[in-house]
Amino acid sequence: MKRMTGRPVPLLALICVFAGLYAGTAAATDSANTELLQRGQYLATAGDCVACHTAPGGKPFAGGLPVPTPIGTIIATNITPSKTAGIGNYTEQQFSDALRRGIRADGKRLYPAMPYTAYAQISDDDVQALYAWFMHGVSPVDTAPTPTRLPFPFNIRLSMAAWNLLFLDSKPFTPDPGKSAEWNRGAYLVRGLEHCSTCHTPRNLLMAEQSSHALAGGEVGTWHAPNITSDANSGIGGWSASDLVAYMKLGHAAGRAQAAGPMAEAVDNSLQHLTATDLQAIATYLKTVPAQHDPADTRAVDTWGAASNELDSLRGVALPSDPNKMSGAQLYDAYCASCHQDSGQGSFDGGLPSLFHNTATGRTHTNNLVMVILDGIDWPADGSGVHMPGFAQTLSDQQVATLGSYLLKHYGNPAAVISADQVKSLRAGGAPSHLVLLARLALIVVLLVLVAIIAMFMRRRRREAIQAEHD
Amino acid sequence: MSEQLSADIVVIGSGIVGSLAARRLALQGASVLILEAGPRLDRGRVVAAFRNSPIKGNWMSPYPPSPWAPHPIYVPKDNGYLKQAGPYPYPAEYIRAVGGTTWHWAAMAWRLVPNDVRIKSLYGVGVDWPMSYEELDPWYQEAEELIGVAGAPDTGSPRNQPFPMEPVAEPWSMRRFRERLAPAYAVVANTVARNSRSYGGRPACVGNNSCQPICPVNAQYLGINAVEAAEVAGAKVVPNAVVYRIEHDAKGRIAAVHYYDPDKGTHRVTGKTFILAANGIESPKLLLLSASDKYPNGLANSSDMVGRHLMDHPSTSITFYADEELWLGRGPQSPSSINTLRDGAFRSEHAPYRLDFTNISQVLSVTQDLIKEGVYGTEFDKQLRWRAAHQVSVKNVLEVLPDPDNRITLSSEKDAMGIPKPEAHYSIGDYTRRAAEVSKADFARIAELMGGTGLRYSAEGNFANNQHITGTMSMGNDPKSSVVDGFGRTHDHENLFICSTGVMPTAATMNSTLTGIALALRTAGHILPKPANAHAAVSNAEREASLS
Structure with a gap:
């Protein structure tokens, strides 16, 4: 593979670069080095590594964030260059394998909560810059978060090797010569570093992205990552x-939508920091993603x-x-x-959004x-920016259902409804996943089949033996 | 109904002052129980009550008193709860509910000026405080960070750390005042517990202009936010618990408090330390109510000072039409003021004052005026538009001096629970009246600079009240002339502390809430000292709770 053969050269170059830095000799290598680190930092921002690998209030990239998944909670690891608790001992090849193939330095498999299926698209050059920045731009933190402990059978990391065989396309991005450079840049970012499909593409029973429905909308815990294909109605x-x-850049497009939940985090951590050129490239590419209606x-x-409003029905009424008996109005x-x-119209300048002509209700x-309604919106993390209060502590399940249905009827898609049971389930963290149970059942079936096969085989051997005796 | 309640710390009153003291102590690991006479309210229902009420100008109307814990109501008529003994009326307003009176306030979170605590030494009037302004500074800062204070630097109150937030955006009307009154007067943004950006998990002010009776969006810090912060820290709140007696043991230590539930069932609550935080009227009422054979004049009252030195901030005002459209009503109700008259050598002669500009929408009051004048038809529309755009008002906020004859006593009348009502004895002294006279020249000058016409001064001898109840349980070093020491501990009872604006020995010219909170935090820090490295105003537990 080209990647393998290409590896030693940039690595050697990098060593030279750092040797130059420490010797303090060549200004040219200094600036090349600075440029490399800056590019690595930018790429790490585009990859939004911080979203999972930093716990709230914790040191950057020191891990510890529990990521709930259908197969159990995965604890993000320390990816600082600490030699004891992080990835300080990783070679660039090991770094690359973790990033793009889901294989740790010790050979064990990562769970695809780490979006290596998307990062597989990252170019060798960008891996090199990322490696340089993680090794030299990030401060090492020598504390390791508690290791992930998933329930059986997912605690057997080797099971992911089979999963990878089925679902990992480890070929880096290849530009489409028939498209513009801008389109190709957008496609590279969307499919690779920005890993949009991780949330926005629906997944199959085995939690792999359904590539035939790319970006048609997926589920992220209790949130829905909507359809972002070029379909005029759904996307x-x-x-x-x-727009x-x-x-x-801003987390909202006037008269259309605003980012909340995990998407607000993605804007906060990653997208808003991208260059105008890169954002334009992403937009150009997204506009061409095949429509999913x-x-x-x-x-x-x-x-x-x-x-519209129903104020007349309220005035003077106790x-x-x-x-729970309060009306939606x-x-x-x-x-x-x-x-x-x-009347749901928001403020004149759109700073407080209108509730109609808004994907939130459409x-x-x-x-x-x-x-x-339950959690509100609050980003950036320092609380200085966009804020809508959450009402989880204030409103009951029934009240949220009544209010939400009122909003849909007046300001949104009147065919949609919200039930109190739905609110209750989302408040509790969403519908429980049966994946662990399914996997265990599947294993039992496999075992039973194996036992049956062995039994049949033994029986046959005995019969053959008896027959042989008789012969 | 005799469940036994007990805690390390028992706090009587769930207002902003008591709740923030409770929060600090709970974070220190103490078990804390807050007893509140009134019910728990829901902000949305208060908002709905206000939005759907035809009475918009009376800020008490969304807060009807509960039968078991009444509070004073004056509109449409006096409910007779706060008895008036005269000679001057003292129509104080307050709210008995979980969160207390700051359910509605202008969120003014002023510090004193340094000389406010030394007026006896410097000007020969009033009394000195048992502490310096410098001693208060860190507690002010902690209070400001907790409740999210936005302010301008140049108000006369020095500080060592910056404000948590930059001032709230200046409304057009205030900008014009600032521009046109300069250089004669410096108009600066008020120091307020109102978000100019997202802070503490609460949004920025969006200018509903209904700070009173209710901030509908939680941009303004309310007592209920303090209650919720105390609960996150581990404190427990018991609503509808009308404390009617504080019980002491043979040694004079407080052993328990007794409360009625709304059905008049009785409950006894024991604790190690007790904090009385039921405002400057209900707190002295309760101390007087708790008289025993050992303390026939009431608890904490060996000095006979409980209830005395009642102070507030009387105001006179001018209303006029500016010569340009200012359209009051956009942004918060009270955005800016003039602070240069809060201190000076004149304090030996007359009261200092702050000059405060209202930004309350004039549409309602102008409409009422026009109807009274008999204007109707197209002329009404024309006049309404013109006057609502041009009418403005400035008031003074005057210091009153502590006077032992101004006091809260027990009335012979009783409320529905059979508890004596409070009675106010009040007068406005010459020191304050002289300042009102002096400030008329300021009113005239301001009107002149704004091209004012139709000047209307408030009626001679009429003072509006500002609901800044202070002084009734003054702090001081001498147990003969004060109720609590410099840390809020009652001189008479080792384990009874008072957290209230009522402990302020003088009223100065500033809304009293922030000083009340700072003193209460200082009291809490005295009850359970905090390790120096754990002085964060917002704990990690709270941050996480606000994120979840």
């Missing part, structure tokens, strides 16, 4: 490239609803003493109207609306 087909760039989306998801008046205004998939 972003109706968005201009500048997409604004969304990635959901027949339920009978019109564009950001064109539903209109300004609130019911049972909070009463709940809206009490908890929403002070910011989103009487989708038939309503989990995100529930989640944003």
Whole structure:
């Protein structure tokens, strides 16, 4: 493979670069080195490594964040250059294998919570820059987070080798000569470092991305990562490239959508820091992703609803003493109207978003609306920017369901509804996954089949033996 | 109904002051129980009550008193809870509910000026405080970081650390005041517990202009935020617990407090340390109510000072039409003021004051005026538009001196639970009245600089009250002339502390809440000293809770 044969040269070059730095001789190598580190840092930002590998309030890249997955909680590891607790002893080849093939330095397999299936697309040059930055730009932290302990059978990491055989395409990105350089740059970022498909592509029973439905929308815990294909109704087909760039840069596109939940984190940690050129490239590529249409989306998801209110039904009417009996209009008046205004129109400058012509209320998939009512929006992490209060502590399941359904009916897709059971489930962290149980059942079936085969085989051998005796 | 409640620390009153003391102690590992006479309210329902009420101008209307824990109501008529003994009326407003009176406030979070605590030494009036401004500074800072204070640097109150937040965006009207009054007067942004950006898990102010009766979006720090912070820290809150007696043992230590539930069932709560934090009226009421054979004048009252030295901030004002459209009502209700008159040699002659500009929408009051004047039809529309755009108002906030005859006593009348109502004895002294006269020249000058017409001074001898209840349980070093020591501990009872604006020995010119909180944090720090390295205002536990 080309990657293998190409490896020693850049590594040697890198050693020379650092040797030059420490010797303090050549200014040219210094600036080359600085450039390499800066590029590595930029690429690490694009890859959003920090999102998983940093715990809230913890040191950058020191790991420790518990990542809930359908097969159990995976604890992100320390990827600082610590020689005792991090990846300080990794060679560039080992770093590359972890990043692009999901294989640790000790040969054990990573779980695909680490998006190596996407990172497999990263070029050799970029791996080199990333390696340089992780080794020399990141401060080592000598504390190791508690190791991941998954339930059987997923605690056997070798099982991932079989998974990789089925689902890992380890070929780096190859540019399409028929497309522009901008398109190719966008495709490289979307498919590789930005690993958009990790969330936005639906997964099969074995949690692998369904490549035939690329970017058609997936589930991220309790949140729904929506369709971002070029479909005019279900996806972003109706968005201009500048809408997409604004969304990635600011976390909202006026009159269309705003980032919340994990997407707000992605904007906060990664997308907003990308260069205008790269954001433009991503937009250019996304606009060409093959459309995936959901027949339920009978019109564009950001064109539903209109300004309206039911104030006349409220004035002078006493609130019911049972909070669960409050009407949608009463709940809206009490908890929403002070910011989103009487008729859901938001503020004149869009700083407080309108609730109609908003993907938050325009989708038939309503989990995100529930989640944003429960959790609010709060980013960046220092709390200085976008903030919508969460109402998890304030509103009951029934109240969220009544309010959410009211919002959908007045300002969004009237075919969509929210049930109290749905709210209850999302509040509790989402529907439990049966993957562990399924895997165990599958193993039992396999074992039973094996036992049956062995039994049959033994029986046959005995029969043969008896027959032989008789012969 | 006789479940036995007990805690290391028992706090009576769940207002912003008591709750933040409770939070600090709970973070230190103490078990903390907060007893609140009133019910627990839900912000959304208060917002809905306000939005759907035809009464918009009366800020108490979304807070009807509960039968078991009444509070004073004056509109549409006096409910007779706070009895008035005169000679001057003292129509104080406060809220008995979980979170207390700061459910509605202008969020003014002012520090004193350094000389406020030495007016006896410097100007021969009032009393000195048992501490310096410098001693208060770190506690002010901790309070400001907790409740999220935004402010401008040049208000006369020095500080060692920056404000947690830059000032809230200046409304147009205030900008014009600032520009047109310069250089005669420096108009600066008020120091407020209101977010100018996201802070503490709460959003920035979006300018609903209903700070009173309710901030609908949680941009303004309320007592209920303090209660929730105390709960996150581990404190337990018991609502509808009307404390009616504090019980002492033979040695004079506090052994328990007794409360009624709404059905008048009785409960006894024991503890190691007790904090009385039920505001400057209900707290002295409770001390007086708890009289025993050993303490016939009430608890903590060997000095006979409990309830005395009642102070507030009276105000006179001017209303006029500016010669340009200012459209009050955009942004917070009270954004800016003039702070240069808070201190000076004149304090030996008359009270200092702050000049405060209202930014409350004038539409309601102008409408009422026009109806009263009999204006109607197209002329009404025309006048309403013109006046609402041009009408402005400035008030002074005057210091009053501690006077033992201004006091809270027990009335012979009782409330529905059979508990004596509080009674106010109040007058406004010459020191304050002289300042009101002096400030008229400022009013005239401000009106002149704004091209004012239709000047209307508040009626001669009429003072509006500001609900800054102070002084009724003053702190001091001498047990003969004060109720608590410099750390809020009652001179008479080793394990009874008071956290309240009521411990302030003088009222100065500033809204009292921030000083009340700073003193309460200092008291909490005295009860359970904190290791120096654990002085973070917001704990990690709280950060995580606010993220979850």
